[in-house]
Amino acid sequence: MATSSIHAPSAGPVAGSRSFLSRLRNGDEIARVITFLFAASVVLITVLLVYELWVDSALSRHKFGLGFFITRVWDPIADDFGALPFIYGTLVTATVSLLIAVPLGIGAAIFLAELAPQKLSDPLQFFIDLLAAVPSVIYGLLGVFIVVPVMRQWVQPALKSTLGFLPLFEGPAYGVGFLTAGIVLAIMAIPYIISVSREVLMSVPRDQREAALALGSTRWESTWKVVVPFARTGIMGSIFLALARALGETMAVTMVIGNTPTISASLLSPGYSIAAVIANEFTEATGDLYLQALIELGLVLFLLTFILNGLARLLMILTAQRGSGMGHA
């Protein structure tokens, strides 16, 4: 931004030409120090957060080591803890949610960015923004009272009678489980995918579309074969963002996943996720090892979202560079 050239002098030679005292009298230096302290506290808090997660999970990390990630036992009474069922549940629900949310979200984003006139697109985007503001406990509430009964009575029996021969859809229809949690997560992830993808699609230079249309492609071909590939990295970024949110999502998942530490190929089976087990057992954790095992799960969750958010940001940066580079070409 243009402002970078404004505050540059304060750190540069101009600042040095006035005496420190006179700047102090003006309050400039005081203001600089005070605002710096506030900015530094943001860094401090973030470092402290990572430090606490690391230190407070030391017992569990030392006792279980890497075996923590491949053990499927979760037995608070015997003080034996393994994270596998929770990691499995988290990954399965997130995958299911993406399988639903990505096509729907990108489809809607294409409609909003490419097809709808601005008079329609802007109000629709406004509603999407509002949807993103709905708290997760509300999704959980609707999940418990609307989605779970519908899944138990209609969707899961239907899946069993048509695709029941697949191991994916075995077992009794409880209503709660991986599939239900994945669906609720998908509904929550869609607004994020739409908002980011729409912006990326809208930033694709106009001549790309016109060139494709001029070569005789249909509207869909120009969109799908030219515009979407152009925006590919940005869209991937939006998916990673949504994935990071889905992994860390707590309330809605806790309310519909069934809260049973099982590893089952069946999507109809109740399961558990990292965030859900922390939410349910943290206040009941008796004994240091139990609590620290839960904190280690928190650390795992933090690292997962950290990596995904980093990837998302990298892709966004790549898109920005590619967008401006191609735009001038």
Added chain:
Amino acid sequence: MNARLKWRKFVSAFMLTMTGVCAAIAVSVLFFILGHLVYHGGTSINWAFFTKLPVPVGEVGGGMANAIVGSAKLLALASLVGVPIGFFGGIYLAEFSGSKVAFVVRYAADLLNGVPSIVIGIFAYALVVLPFKHFSTLAGGFALGLMMIPITLRSTEEFLHGVPRALREASMALGASKWTTISRVVVPAAYRGIMTTILLALARVAGETAPLLFTAFGNRFWSPGLGQPTAALPLVIYNYALSPYEDWHRQAWAAGLVLLGLILMVNIVARVILSRGVAVPRS
């Protein structure tokens, strides 16, 4: 028209219609949620809901006055933690810092923004609950405040960057010091935008439940002062929805309607203000 062209045109029309269907589905979710909340919770919103305490388990009736007050206290505390750090930190980023420091601070803020809310809860537990040995309003407010910091910080920085350079130069040319320029010219010019996004940040943390589970914890009674566990609207929704009592389910819907109503109202007002572009003055 040959068959191939016909087919391509058909595919085009079909796929474009499907994108419209996707958009319709996505938007209809909002009205689906609102409709269900109003249908199930609308009739339960009455005077008692806002003024009474919860009644003992098994009895019908009562309200959630304590949760409403608890949420208000938590949000006030969250603002005390999140707004000063975000606001002054944002001023530092936009007006004082070099690019290296700014990069580190922004990176930390983005990292904090991406931390799952349940992990924020663990952090607040370790930092505030453990030393005091019990759950408290203070811990809940601290957890929510942490979540406000990155939003406030980045929006303050962005709106300050949006203030035209000419304004600063005019002020400096009149002999104002840098701080006078910032506090009397730049911040007032960006004030409305910053306030609006702080409101949005408040609306976001108002619905957060996960960070409150083991900080504010919940309470069926009034929570005097800041050192006691406290009820909050999202916590009540969570606990009541998973309870086996019909009457609690009814109240969970009502609480959901009140909470979502407030959040959506703040969002609508804030987004209308922002989209009108009054936030940043034109140069």
